[in-house]
Amino acid sequence: MAFSSACKLQDPVTIADKLFLDLRRAILVGEIPAGKKISEPELAASYGVSRGSLREAIGKLENCNLVTRKPNIGARIIGFSTPQLIEIYQIREAMEGMAARLAAENMSEEEIDRLNAILERHKLEIEQHQGYSQEDVDLDFHFSIIQGSKNIRLIRMLCQDLYDLVRFYRFRLKSGFHRSEQAFHEHNLVVSAIERRDGEMAETLMRHHIRASRDYARKMLEATVAQNEG
Amino acid sequence: MAFSSACKLQDPVTIADKLFLDLRRAILVGEIPAGKKISEPELAASYGVSRGSLREAIGKLENCNLVTRKPNIGARIIGFSTPQLIEIYQIREAMEGMAARLAAENMSEEEIDRLNAILERHKLEIEQHQGYSQEDVDLDFHFSIIQGSKNIRLIRMLCQDLYDLVRFYRFRLKSGFHRSEQAFHEHNLVVSAIERRDGEMAETLMRHHIRASRDYARKMLEATVAQNEG
């Protein structure tokens, strides 16, 4: 599942960790609406835990960039904003570009095989027009390459911190928002560069891919706004 | 001062925040040695605060990547490792490269003036052989460009999270470790590209600069190890 793939906790042993995972899922899925203020007593009661544990969980959510806190005022779920989405794409372009470069240098043949398997799955799902699961396959693709970089800190910064935000936005934009065929093609190019161990080219292609996604998202958002205004 | 420049808290209003800043400084400066395990009761007593506040501060330190925690075992200050330092350089290359590109697009003329003032200061300190303060000027240079990107999340990820690590390592490598003249020259090249609003070139030059720093650090570390072994 797409949630567990980037999870930092194998099995949450402590209450605060369980709570953290619960809340994270609830936020990403939209059970807790974006921008909502968190009432510590209320939430603690509804989950049947103490405020202390809840506060610890909120602290972790803050690290994932899913909530913001102000002293003496409280925490609230992050909101949706187009400029922020663009910012995230810019960061992804830089970091995942580097990840692709390193992956070309460091991935094992076995890992590249698994990467090709993901492409195969993507192809199948496009042929069957399974729009809903194509987003999972897209995440799997990007995660595999990030993992392949073997740069542990880079992996953590992307998979743990930034990709929670990616999921947050993706979930709220999922309606007919994919450019699967084009993305699939770009994915293939990246993998072929990795297979040739051409790090420079892998980085260039990955950056192009993410930039294209960004431009597409921007266009769609502008169209949506225009539609709402008209 | 170099510490406050990237500080996320204007004035720490809460005990936990004050404690966080205190501990962060102590770790970066080496007052608390690298790799040391944290005893919550002990630290709380020595700072005269409750364990709750201390735990909150430790949580924040964990976000800054300065301590690591394991459930039911505890927290310890991060250790020093050459591979990790290389990882950080790789990430900086990607992210600061992007920052330089964006800075070329978004920096105001006034900000560029301030950038040139930093270069001027750097030049002066080289002429006066003030090795100790050249590291501060170097940090100021990089921070200014990162700020100039105007990408708020990028700024936060670099200045708040990654650069604490940079300081951590820098403080432990500071003995005769600078390549100031070369770095100064590379800084000038980056700024000239920004002045010309050439984002592509600014990114290339910044990446080159950071890669050169990385190679230099690696060489110095290998020499040090060889020296210790011989």
Next chain:
DNA sequence: TGGAGTTATAATGTCGACACTATAATGGAA
């Protein structure tokens, strides 16, 4: 003597209560 099992100790996780702060509600004066 060495090692496994057991006990003892210290540390972390969790909780409920109190203090202080911010916000909402209320009341009074212009």
Next chain:
DNA sequence: TTCCATTATAGTGTCGACATTATAACTCCA
């Protein structure tokens, strides 16, 4: 009626105590 001051309320920050877990010390047996 409107605005400001005051009070009331809810919420966050902080603390000390208890429960649970990991580690160290110890004992007993082979």
